[in-house]
Amino acid sequence: MDRVVQRSRELLETRGGGSLGFYTSGQLFLEDYYTLALVARGGVGTNHLDGNTRLCTATAGQSLKETFGCDGQPGGLHDIEYCDTILHVGINTAETQTVLWMHELDRLRGPDPPRSVVIDPRRTESAKEAEVHLAVKPGTNLAVLNGLAQQLIDNDTVDRAFLDAHTVGLDALERTVAPYTPQRVAEICGIDPDEIRRAAAILGEAEHLLTFVLQGVYQSHQATASACAANNINLLRGMIGKPGAGILQMNGQPTAQNTRETGCNGDLPGFRNWQNEEQVNDLARLWNIELAQIPHWGPPTHAMEIFRYAEQGSIEFLWISGTNPAVSLPDLRRIRSILSQDRLFLVVSDAFLTETARMADVVLPTAMWGEKTGTFTNADRTVHLSEQAVEPPGEARSDMEIFLDYASRLGLRDKNGEPLVKWTQPEECFEAWKECSRGRPCDYTGLSYDKLRNANGIQWPCNDQAPNGTERLYETHQFPTAPDVCEDYGHDLQTGTTLTEAEFRALGAQGRAILKAAKWTPPHEWAGDEYPFALATGRTVYHFHTRTKTGRTPELQAAAPDAWVGISPSDAERLGISEGDVVRVTSPRGSIEVQARLREMREGTVFIPFHYGYWDIGDDAGPDGQPRAANELTMSIWDPVSKQPQLKIAAVKIEPVG
């Protein structure tokens, strides 16, 4: 820690806070994140703090900001019990949210089942249960969603009274989606036009429509525009804020919601708007520091830009906590070359010696969830308390304690010369966070550790007005789009251009939801002659993230011991590939060798799980020995609005090995 503090101090004195960057996780506790947000934004004074939630959930948060003015899940997971129609867009709950999938199956296989529409290039377990499965080409989500909106409008199955009273932007939406007729969408997406009509009819007949969105949208082309297009479908039908009718822009990691709330994922703490001086001032008063100390001259730097600055050398200190970018970021050859630079001082805090930790100058061992106390909030705003069960081993400490030690040794102070961070215990941190959330949409002021001990699982906002929490947002159809309240003034979805306060005011939303639309454009890399397959990467049920924990769990490791590529039987036959053959998959960025598995999916599309790196397969492992990480193949490109990398868009070729 002395080395970490010494290097930080040198850089702060010579080059300023902008030469330090912090990259955190979606798997720590609220208390860890909030402490980091205060230390980095208020203490070090850097704009370069982001989470790996940038890879998993940034688009979920961003689409909610664009449509509703603020992050915060509109629906609740309980809505699965009340819905009569389910729309899955790029989400395979059977592998990514297994508990939720059991609830879905209870409904789908039980009495009075909901109807189901699934949009996914793969014939997933979720797709097999659907009445209509739209197996679109990767990179065409926005076209199919615009097509569904076009049909809802054309069939006049939209709720005009709701739209008139509670939304803005309908005219522009209608103009944008009008050209997306079933015939045109069928050509773009490679599907049957009648299937689009059938899907639209099901959505149009729904009385309680529940929409789920995940990485198939977020990590793909035009991510935010597509996620907003999914929001639009529920708004067009007036399906929000009532039991069984809602939107679940899901998360990929257990505490991603906390990363977003606390200001570790591209926003300021408490969903504060960096463009709203009064909101930033709020934070400065709360932290008792000067307004100018908190960087707010631009949006907080996103992960890919942090790595770019490190590549160029303007960031010389990078502290990575609880994540493993050497396996999870796109274009790994480049990421390794950035992280292994001599001029970069790399600090990694983790419970295990990950591929990233092996490249670090300093590794700080951390306590895991059972070894510390803190709170976490799931995708539908439900807050839980998790209490320490065992002592952490050896020198391991919680991330919060590590950041507290750093702040104290660095001598971070407030305006009065008092220590900047005023807590030492998780519960004190939670109390401080409550004040930070006061009056904001994510209001925690009605919660306490004691209350969570007695009734674990309370949904925010929880305050004087809602002492028992809030199951469902927007029941009165009042949305946080007033300019002084909103978290973000939004963007042009086509280009990612930031809108100003004046432009946002001109929309005149003032409590109404915002219908935003964009045209479909082809992805930046499209399968062609040299690289004829569209690659989508993703999860498999037995593993989580980069297998840091699941790879060390014998049963899970035995169930899914190695990487593989899923390919359609007809493509495999054409290439002379049988189940289990080792094949080489190559993109313009790199090449891996993995076993082939024949899977039901669109012809011309392949799938590779992204979990597998190199820590457990020996010293020769790696891109030159035994290359197997899916992200050797993926591209450094991100959504222009949410800045989420497009991990599901790459063109590859496949050859048998040997």
Added chain:
Amino acid sequence: MKLGDLMSHMLELETGLAVQLRAAAERHPDDHDIYHQCLTFAVTADKRAARLEPFAARYVGRTQWKTVVVDGSDDLLAELRTIHLRAHEVAITWSMAEQAAKALRDADLLEVAVECRSETEMQAEWFTTRIKTAAPQALVVAE
């Protein structure tokens, strides 16, 4: 009537913008969002030039106008500033065509000009957004 001269100039402007965007992408391949965005915008500039052609045939003229912006740069901020100005030049020229279309009651040109003006304005503003993000690090922290 001088609209023909403007149409002819606009064809040059859009073609020049596309060339400049592709050159900028080429010069900055490791600034990945700029690389891809410039290529995406270049395709839209091609499309706008194609939409202009029938109007350049309808309103024939010779180029009397001169472009005000020229060179790109290996320096990222300078590059972004140049393209920003060039994109605004294109946008304001579309705005002039839009006004002329109104005065001429040329509904076809008006439709094209309104769409292209709004598209180019938004693309120009993207460079504002990107410059604002890049400037603090490039001017204050980088050496």
